Amino acid sequence: MKRYSGFSLFKNAFSYHENWEKVWRSPVPKKEYDVIVVGGGGHGLATAYYLAKEHGITNVAVIEKGYLGGGNTARNTTIIRSNYLWDEAAQLYELSLKLWEGLSKELNYNVMFSQRGVLNLGHNLQDMRDIERRVNANRLNGIDGEVVTPERIKEIAPLINISPNCRYPILGASWQPRGGTARHDAVAWGYARAADALGVDMIQQTEVIGIRRKDGAVVGVETSKGFIGARKVACVTAGSSGLVAGMAGLRLPVESRPLQALVSEPVKPCLDTVVMSNAVHGYVSQSDKGDLVIGAGVDSYNGYGQRGSFNIIEHTVQAICELFPAFSRIQMNRQWGGIVDTCPDACPIISKTSVDGLYFNCGWGTGGFKATPGSGFVFADTVANDRPHPLAAAFNIGRFNTGALIDEHGAAGVAH
C-alpha cells in the first residue's frame, strides 16, 4: 500500500492524478479462508481489519453482495457520541469514540472525524431529569458531558429557537463536546484499504446464499459464485441478519425496519454542531459540503424496502422546523432509507452462536455508525479467540433468555 501524504498528492499532480494505485485489489476468491466476514459495511470491514492487525489473522475474506460500504454505512447521518446510560453500552461506545480519535492516522485515510460536539435536548422536566441522570452516569464512566442551559445552547447553536413560548420549549440539554461526525464512506474505504494492505480479500458482488455446516460446526459459505470454505464465519449483515441467521437454522430477536435520512441543498455554514431531540424527534447537523443532514425515527413496522414511510419524513421536518425556524425555507434535496436490525433492548448482539465457528455482530438498530471501530475491535477479538471480548460479553445473544437486557431505549438519548 502506498501511503497517502502531502508529498504523494504533490507527486501525483504531475500525472494529473491518473496514476493513483487502486485502493484495494479485486482478487479471485481462494478455496478456503481462516475467517470469512459476511457483509462489507463499516462494521464488517473494521472486523476484518482488526482481525489482521490485532490478531495476525490475514487469511480473511470479506464477502459483500453489493459494493463495499453501500448499505447502512452509506445511509446514516454520521453522528458519533458515547453518552449512553448503562455501563456496558457506555464502555463499548466510549472504546469506539477513542478509536475514532486516532482513526485517520491509524488508517492513513482521512475519515474527516470532526469533534464538533453533540447536544441532546430536553423539552420537559422528565427529559431534564433523564439528562441529568445520564450525564452523571457518563461522568462516572469517564465520559465527558455536561448539562447545559438554554442560554448556553443558544451560544453553541445560534439559530436554535429557545423561546419559552414555543410548543415544545427547550429547557436544557446534555452536551458532549467530544462527539461529532465523520465521513461515512471514508470509514468504509479507509478500513477496506488498510485491511487489503494486510492481505484481506475484498470479494464484492458476491452474495452469501447458504452457510454450510458439518457436525454442528461451520465449514464454509455457499455464495452466488460457488462454495468458499472457512474455519470461522463472522456475520455482520445489519438488516439482513435475520435472513443470514436463518441459513444456519438460527433465530435472532431482531426485526428489520427502514430508517430514513434526508439532506437539504447545500447552504453556507450555519450549524457547527450536532443537535438531537428525543421529544420532538429529529436530529440535524451540517456536512462539510454545506447540506443539512437530517434524520429521525424508524418505521413502526417491518420492511425491507430501502425507502420508508412518508409520514416519518413529515414528522421529521416538523421537528427540525420547530427547533430551527430558519430552516423552514431550505429545500430538501434527497431522501433515502436503510434497513436497520432493531433489537428489543436497542443494544447490539455481539456473540458466539450455538453453531461452532459462527459468530454474529448485529442488532445495532438505529445507532451503529458511531460504533464502527469499537464494534469491529471487540468482534474481531471475539472471533479470533472464540470467546467474548470483555466489553462484548454483556451483548451475548443469551441475554434474551436470561433476561439480562441492557435497556438503552430512550435512556441513551437516542432519538428513536
Next chain:
Amino acid sequence: MLLIYCPHCLEYREEEEFSYGGEAHISRPVDPEKLTDEEWGDYLFFRKNPKGIHHEMWFHSSGCRRYFNVTRDTLTYEILETYEVGCTPKITGISS
C-alpha cells in the same frame, strides 16, 4: 404511505390512523411458570422477520380502536389481505 383496509370499519384508511402490533398468531403460553427460560425468552423476544410474506397485527388506533391481522409483503409492502383476529390467513408462504 400504506392504505390499509380495516375489516371492522370496512374501509381503506391511511397508515397514520393505525399502529403496528407486531407478528400475529402468537398465543400467550397457558402456563408461563412451567416454561424454561429459553421458551419464555423465545415467546417474549424472538419474532419472525421474513423478507416477503408476513402476518402481522395492526391496531386501528385513530379509528375503531380494534385489532385485526394483515398479510403483507415486507419487500414490496403490498397488502395481500386483512382479516379478523382469530381467523386464519388465506395467503401463506414466501413471496418476492
